[in-house]
Amino acid sequence: MIASAQLLTVPEVMDRLKISRSAVYDLIRTRQLASLTLGSARRIPTHALDHLIHTRLEQEAA
Structure with a gap:
């Protein structure tokens, strides 16, 4: 966690x-x-956003 x-x-x-x-x-x-969903609210962990950005950067560099 x-x-x-x-x-x-x-x-x-x-x-x-x-x-x-x-x-x-x-x-x-x-x-x-x-x-993740908390009640009816959708939340995105900052580390998930960072991971998306790094993954996209790696894909663009390949």
Whole structure:
């Protein structure tokens, strides 16, 4: 378990990546971006967002 993980809302991820709400949910749906549900709220751990970015950078460099 990652005790220091911070959780982001979908709008926060939208703002950080400069993408639409549907694009964020597409990333979640296709399991490219890990998330969890707390009640009815979707949250994305910051480490999951970092992982997505690093993975995409590696793919672009290949």
